[in-house]
Amino acid sequence: MTKEEIIAHFDLKEHPEGGYYHEVYRSKDLIAQEALGQKFSGDRAYSTSIYFLLTSENFSAFHKVNQDESWHFYQGTEIELHMISPEGEHSKILIGHDYKNGQVPQFVVPGGYWFAAKVLQPNSFAFVGCGVAPGFDFDDFVLAKRGDLVKAFPNLKELIQEFTRA
Numbered sequence: 001m002t003k004e005e006i007i008a009h010f011d012l013k014e015h016p017e018g019g020y021y022h023e024v025y026r027s028k029d030l031i032a033q034e035a036l037g038q039k040f041s042g043d044r045a046y047s048t049s050i051y052f053l054l055t056s057e058n059f060s061a062f063h064k065v066n067q068d069e070s071w072h073f074y075q076g077t078e079i080e081l082h083m084i085s086p087e088g089e090h091s092k093i094l095i096g097h098d099y100k101n102g103q104v105p106q107f108v109v110p111g112g113y114w115f116a117a118k119v120l121q122p123n124s125f126a127f128v129g130c131g132v133a134p135g136f137d138f139d140d141f142v143l144a145k146r147g148d149l150v151k152a153f154p155n156l157k158e159l160i161q162e163f164t165r166a
């Protein structure tokens with residue numbers, strides 16, 4: 001299927017970070033806010049998962065969530081995922097199907113890390129799944145402001161400029 005066909009078939013919508021997504025699963029049961037602690041502003045589902053499609057014409061901008069987020073590669077070409085730890089350590093990983101060349105089909109981004117991603121091959125896309133527990137809520141989602149992130153991590157200015165829009 002082409003990316004347009006996948007977007008239509010799974011009813012993917014634009015995500016504020018870039019790319020297209022559709023929530024596939026949200027547990028009916030909730031974890032009470034008192035059990036989650038101060039990081040969470042309310043009750044959350046046990047877990048949620050989405051389809052996520054990123055094209056080479058776009059990128060996923062630096063953002064963070066409280067939870068660890070697991071990525072699973074389904075189809076397309078590899079994604080380069082960049083992370084900045086709370087201490088300012090930069091790391092990257094290739095998520096894809098070329099295992100012999102170091103790509104992995106599953107990767108977990110630690111909660112609280114800033115992360116961003118792009119599709120390296122021109123004229124292509126990657127179709128992946130992303131899951132979090134406790135479940136996703138836009139209240140927990142922080143899209144990085146370029147100026148603030150550069151101020152926090154000045155040595156990563158070029159990387160932050162590439163992966164932020166404003």
Ligand code: GUN
Nearest residue numbers: 023050069130131132136
């Ligand atoms: N649901 C809506 N947006 C997201 C996201 O960025 N990650 C996950 N795991 N779920 C979402």
